[in-house]
Amino acid sequence: DIQMTQSPSSVSASVGDRVTITCRASQDIHNWLAWYQQKPGKAPNLLIWSASALQSGVPSRFSGSGSGTNFTLTISSLHPEDFATYYCQQAGNYPFFGGGTKVDIK
């Protein structure tokens, strides 16, 4: 099975900060990677798919990059509504999620 490892598990940041979250796959997954945002009590929301494609309706301050085994989600300037937990997910036949990264207020 392909394991997905996110880092850090949590990050404290301020409004306006640039935030970067990393996801590593245990095997080459090409660009088959998504990023989700989840707020407490809500279902996850797809932000990025195929490593770098921005889902319709998602603000352009979110961007994704990477291929193979190393991927990055970047929030260029943190907005108040961006404090949430973020998950990566590989999109092969076993679409496992990473463990999550909580972005909270510094």
Add this chain to the structure above:
Amino acid sequence: QVQLQESGPGLVKPSETLSLTCTVSGGSIISYYWGWIRQPPGKGLEWLGYSDFGGTTNYNPSLESRVTISADTSKNQFSLKVTSVTAADTAVYYCARSHGGLKYWDRWGQGTPVTVSS
């Protein structure tokens, strides 16, 4: 706008079978994958499995012996069964739709909490 809604018992006894249904409105279940994902209290997301409208399925290997997912095109629904449940199966259960033929989940139900307790 496609909407998904989970339904089923919120309380299941240990050793029994958990059964949930996801009703899809505003669109057909044909030509997508339909998945189930759960989230134990305070923990991360766990993919359980998926089915397509034709009945092709794939399951999380850690749960494969206990999980069954099936689709009913006549009712525009798909279902989840988890047998022999324990307290570790207590979670919020989400159904989700794939992004076209790619296994990214772009539409989600609101989630339904299930507690396993006697």
